[in-house]
Amino acid sequence: MSKTFQVDDKGYYGEFGGAYVPEILYATVENLKKSYLPILESEEFKKEYYDLLKDYVGRPSPLYYAKRMSDKYGCKLYLKREDLNHTGAHKINNTIGQILLAKKMGKTRIIAETGAGQHGVATATVCALMDMPCVVYQGALDVQRQHTNVERMKMLGAEVRPVTSGNMTLKDATNEAIRDWCCHPSDTFYIIGSTVGPHPYPDMVARLQSIISKEIKVQLQEKIGRDYPNYLMACVGGGSNAAGTVYHYIDDNRVKIVLAEAGGKGCDTGHTAATIHAGRLGILHGAKTLVMQTPDGQIMEAETLSAGLDYPGIGPIHANMAEQHRATVYSINDDEAVKAAYELTRMEGIIPALESAHAVAALNKVKFNPEDVVVLTVSGRGDKDVETYLEHKDMAEEYGNF
Numbered sequence: 186m187s188k189t190f191q192v193d194d195k196g197y198y199g200e201f202g203g204a205y206v207p208e209i210l211y212a213t214v215e216n217l218k219k220s221y222l223p224i225l226e227s228e229e230f231k232k233e234y235y236d237l238l239k240d241y242v243g244r245p246s247p248l249y250y251a252k253r254m255s256d257k258y259g260c261k262l263y264l265k266r267e268d269l270n271h272t273g274a275h276k277i278n279n280t281i282g283q284i285l286l287a288k289k290m291g292k293t294r295i296i297a298e299t300g301a302g303q304h305g306v307a308t309a310t311v312c313a314l315m316d317m318p319c320v321v322y323q324g325a326l327d328v329q330r331q332h333t334n335v336e337r338m339k340m341l342g343a344e345v346r347p348v349t350s351g352n353m354t355l356k357d358a359t360n361e362a363i364r365d366w367c368c369h370p371s372d373t374f375y376i377i378g379s380t381v382g383p384h385p386y387p388d389m390v391a392r393l394q395s396i397i398s399k400e401i402k403v404q405l406q407e408k409i410g411r412d413y414p415n416y417l418m419a420c421v422g423g424g425s426n427a428a429g430t431v432y433h434y435i436d437d438n439r440v441k442i443v444l445a446e447a448g449g450k451g452c453d454t455g456h457t458a459a460t461i462h463a464g465r466l467g468i469l470h471g472a473k474t475l476v477m478q479t480p481d482g483q484i485m486e487a488e489t490l491s492a493g494l495d496y497p498g499i500g501p502i503h504a505n506m507a508e509q510h511r512a513t514v515y516s517i518n519d520d521e522a523v524k525a526a527y528e529l530t531r532m533e534g535i536i537p538a539l540e541s542a543h544a545v546a547a548l549n550k551v552k553f554n555p556e557d558v559v560v561l562t563v564s565g566r567g568d569k570d571v572e573t574y575l576e577h578k579d580m581a582e583e584y585g586n587f
């Protein structure tokens with residue numbers, strides 16, 4: 186059999202992945218492992234899922250030929266517009282799928298963790314839609330910093346529980362969500378927001394996001410008469426928008442994969458979220474993967490201007506793609522990302538999420554041929570980041586005439 190970058194039957198990607206969960210969750214995770222594929226592949230699930238993606242989320246998201254940026258970077262650049270989805274990012278593709286799965290498994294209560302609040306909002310949204318009770322754990326510091334998203338979650342009917350342990354950020358919220366899950370394993374479904382956590386979550390989330398590359402295939406065929414690009418580009422926090430972007434191309438060597446992680450102030454400054462560059466093998470939230478940690482194994486706080494990339498781990502899919510050189514991974518610093526956001530805004534009239542701007546900034550790092558077809562996923566819209574962009578407009582001086 187030829188080499189594959191998809192999950193193996195034990196839940197691993199190379200040496201990464203697996204399910205390292207407390208004894209009390211063993212049966213719950215086993216049950217999920219047995220149930221998820223038969224349900225996801227059933228006709229009944231697919232009909233409900235694709236109907237909601239179409240009429241509720243607004244899919245397919247456009248594949249837009251960015252002419253001015255193409256001229257600038259000397260390639261044929263297409264933007265996959267996940268920013269145009271309902272709730273403003275790709276995260277809803279995953280939460281819709283997981284809540285349908287939860288219902289089919291007979292679960293009656295939803296929990297989630299959130300950092301910036303984007304996954305919390307996407308989860309609260311589908312819980313309102315499906316009339317399911319929803320508890321979102323969020324670090325107390327993030328509750329303060331992300332006030333608008335907290336209000337959105339509450340308006341949608343979710344209960345937001347501020348977490349006051351540790352640094353009061355995402356890592357602590359995740360620990361608390363796992364603790365809740367341990368107390369209510371039979372009735373509660375834990376909706377994880379990225380390709381992280383114990384197997385089968387990374388594979389399940391990648392499949393639910395794979396609608397992105399499924400559409401890219403059809404759209405490229407229509408636009409250029411062939412169904413694959415030369416390059417796929419995406420930003421990585423936990424890795425879900427990138428996993429969805431590459432899913433149907435991951436074993437296709439004609440397609441190069443370029444990932445952008447958040448360098449923060451620089452990947453060797455200690456003020457970074459560039460896990461693939463700065464992390465070492467460890468176990469985080471139930472999976473063996475690369476983790477940013479101190480020499481004695483304490484998890485380090487991730488640092489980046491971009492709240493959605495602020496995670497000290499990385500999905501096992503991406504750790505493996507990086508280690509096997511299937512993907513080229515660039516660390517993009519805060520100032521490069523802010524500048525790229527202004528550039529996309531001024532050249533194409535698209536204000537991207539700060540997370541997505543990391544992928545845009547990576548265009549600078551690659552040497553393209555003029556014939557190269559590049560598909561870059563714009564994972565979300567930048568409305569939520571306008572204040573950050575204004576505060577840091579010194580990082581984009583050439584666009585500073587305002």
Ligand SMILES: *Cc1c(COP(=O)(O)O)cnc(C)c1O
Pocket residue numbers: 274275276303304378379380420421422423424425426427493494538540541564565566
């Ligand atoms: C959450 C988020 C990300 C990072 O998450 P991934 O799982 O790595 O995709 C990227 N972009 C946006 C807009 C987000 O909201």
